Amino acid sequence: MKDRISRLKREAGAVILAHNYQLPEIQEIADHLGDSLELARISKQLSEEVIVFCGVRFMAETAKILSPDKKVILPSPDAGCPLADTIEPEQLRDLQGKHPEAWTVSYVNTSAAIKAISDVCCTSGNAAAVVKNAPAEEVIFVPDRNLGSWVQKQVPDKRMILWPGFCYVHELFRAEDLDEARRLHPGAEIIVHPECRPEVAAGADYVLSTAGMLKRARESSAKKFIIGTEIGLIHRLKRENPENEFYSLGNARICVNMKKTTLSDLEYALKTGEPVIQIPEETRTRAARALENMINPDYHNPGAVS
Numbered sequence: 001m002k003d004r005i006s007r008l009k010r011e012a013g014a015v016i017l018a019h020n021y022q023l024p025e026i027q028e029i030a031d032h033l034g035d036s037l038e039l040a041r042i043s044k045q046l047s048e049e050v051i052v053f054c055g056v057r058f059m060a061e062t063a064k065i066l067s068p069d070k071k072v073i074l075p076s077p078d079a080g081c082p083l084a085d086t087i088e089p090e091q092l093r094d095l096q097g098k099h100p101e102a103w104t105v106s107y108v109n110t111s112a113a114i115k116a117i118s119d120v121c122c123t124s125g126n127a128a129a130v131v132k133n134a135p136a137e138e139v140i141f142v143p144d145r146n147l148g149s150w151v152q153k154q155v156p157d158k159r160m161i162l163w164p165g166f167c168y169v170h171e172l173f174r175a176e177d178l179d180e181a182r183r184l185h186p187g188a189e190i191i192v193h194p195e196c197r198p199e200v201a202a203g204a205d206y207v208l209s210t211a212g213m214l215k216r217a218r219e220s221s222a223k224k225f226i227i228g229t230e231i232g233l234i235h236r237l238k239r240e241n242p243e244n245e246f247y248s249l250g251n252a253r254i255c256v257n258m259k260k261t262t263l264s265d266l267e268y269a270l271k272t273g274e275p276v277i278q279i280p281e282e283t284r285t286r287a288a289r290a291l292e293n294m295i296n297p298d299y300h301n302p303g304a305v306s
Ligand code: SF4
Pocket: 056, 080, 081, 082, 083, 084, 109, 167, 168, 169, 170, 230, 255, 256, 257, 258
């Protein structure tokens, strides 16, 4: 099947992007593997006309927003993100109406419609820098309350209004898991994702995005690591650092949506060129501005919301 996929990919002039949480066999066949920010940046620079995005819907939408002339295919069309689904555009507009002076920062884990009414997007890797850089004292931060409170600690001079959404996968890690991990693996470095609960983030050695975790594992002198994020990243960490040991914090936590894309889905998508991501042009243009503001560190671009 892998050979057939490679042949179909060549024939279609396609490139395969995969998120770090995808199934191991999808990670291995991908041309580019990364977190949301890396994949957003890569999708803009690709020369191929067809992007097959192995991830969840908001990620494929992000690729389409940034590369409107390309065909973007999401092999598993029902792979959504429950965190992204916690907020609807009317709810964000309502919040913006209550805080008219606030700058709206939306995590990249949002629909195109939410991005379209945000000033700037962020990922877990650059959220603190984006909020710090916001040209307003008050910041509406959607939709992840855990990432938001972690950012608030690092940027105390901003008044952050947090949406109460959360990622059900990261929410499952508990403070007790930290004690148990230290008992089982003394000396191991504990690294968790900022979507984890505040008490978990507070008790970890490092709070990092998935890209940050990969970097830390490469650079640290530690030999054992306890990882508090979706289990798919551990596959990549082990593959890239075979001499080190990686364990999940507590029980392995799995994002069902990230595991929906199979090799069969990928083969079908390459064979048929379906299902294609489509976004109304007005929404796409507005969302592109918020995403470009994220990718450009000097993003002061008032007027993104109109
Ligand atoms: S791990 Fe959480 S935030 Fe990421 S896609 Fe799954 S539900 Fe959404």
